[in-house]
Amino acid sequence: MRQCAVTAALEFHSISKRFGAHAALDCLSLAVERGEILGFLGPNGAGKTTTIHLALGFLKPGAGGGTILGKPFGDTATRSRIGFLPDTPSFFAGSASSAVALAGRLNNMQSWLLRERSRELLARLNLTSAGKDARRFSRGMQQRLGIAQALVNDPELLILDEPTSALDPPGVLEVRELLRAARDEGKSIFFSSHQLSEVEQICDRIAFLDRGRLLRHGPLAPFLEDSGKMEIVIDGLSSDAEALAAYRPYRTSLSGNSMLFIVPARIQRELIEKAWAAGGTLKSVTPLRRTLEELFIKWTESEH
Incomplete structure (x- = not known):
């Protein structure tokens, strides 16, 4: 049929x-x-x-x-x-x-x-x-x-x-x-x-x-989905840990013994490896979502 x-x-x-x-x-x-x-x-x-x-x-x-x-x-x-x-x-x-x-x-x-x-x-x-x-x-x-x-x-x-x-x-x-x-x-x-x-x-x-x-x-x-950024939480390291000093610009918050970083996806692996080498514990890795507001602004500005 x-x-x-x-x-x-x-x-x-x-x-x-x-x-x-x-x-x-x-x-x-x-x-x-x-x-x-x-x-x-x-x-x-x-x-x-x-x-x-x-x-x-x-x-x-x-x-x-x-x-x-x-x-x-x-x-x-x-x-x-x-x-x-x-x-x-x-x-x-x-x-x-x-x-x-x-x-x-x-x-x-x-x-x-x-x-x-x-x-x-x-x-x-x-x-x-x-x-x-x-x-x-x-x-x-x-x-x-x-x-x-x-x-x-x-x-x-x-x-x-x-x-x-x-x-x-x-x-x-x-x-x-x-x-x-x-x-x-x-x-x-x-x-x-x-x-x-x-x-x-x-x-x-x-x-x-x-x-x-x-x-x-x-x-x-x-x-x-594709923001190009990752949210990474590291436990077990002090806030002034020398191993992660280079990543302080990406650190967004501290809570007790935890540090939260928002980093470009391309450097997530090196951050995690240095945290492990310094005795830290990886608590979570989460891809960040973009918002429509961010995209709205980006798309509009790119045309003006």
Whole structure:
């Protein structure tokens, strides 16, 4: 039996967009695979929101194109299969439940299903007892309400622009669990954020955009694993041990009879051998992980 190829949930094919003389996006090619969370990163003005607006058909590309759930960008029938959260959600006068109901009706949801999903999401996001005018909600409450709107139609693809930017720690945790659950159900999530610690905890892959160009993309773990540095703990030597004098610039702390060093991987062996020769005991050797914050700064500075 011939098998059909599984298309990506979201694909950009050499897409570009200019606003006058400014190139907001320059020949971007990128795919969000089915059942993954992709973190879309970059400094302010990198072109992240422009990318999202092109995918949703709010803007027309100057060159290139793409597909969303197998259909060209802007396909009207596909919108009911997508959940979207803008970076700053806004609302009409009315309650949280009416705002979620509006989103559901725009997606042609049946009334009984809309009522059920609305109750479930408002309870999950602690909005059941919110006030009567969503325009007057706190920024964090509006953020949670926007997430409820994005999720109400049980979308196949979520496109989220800064979903945790205004949330307190409990709200961040709740949204994190919602997104993980959505991924586990097979949904795809395109997740633009400046909250780098959240990206580290939740994303399967990342893409880094700067000045409209894609600089890095791929699975998250390899980016974080190779820092080129090792954390080494030595026991049994005094802090002024002559054998390790040359390594004092790498020593970061002392605790009782233990010394902790952070050294380039290339010199870990010589440090360990000299510690052993001086009668020390190797307690641990741990490769250091990088953080996304470190990588963000490095990648941005390398392009400026």
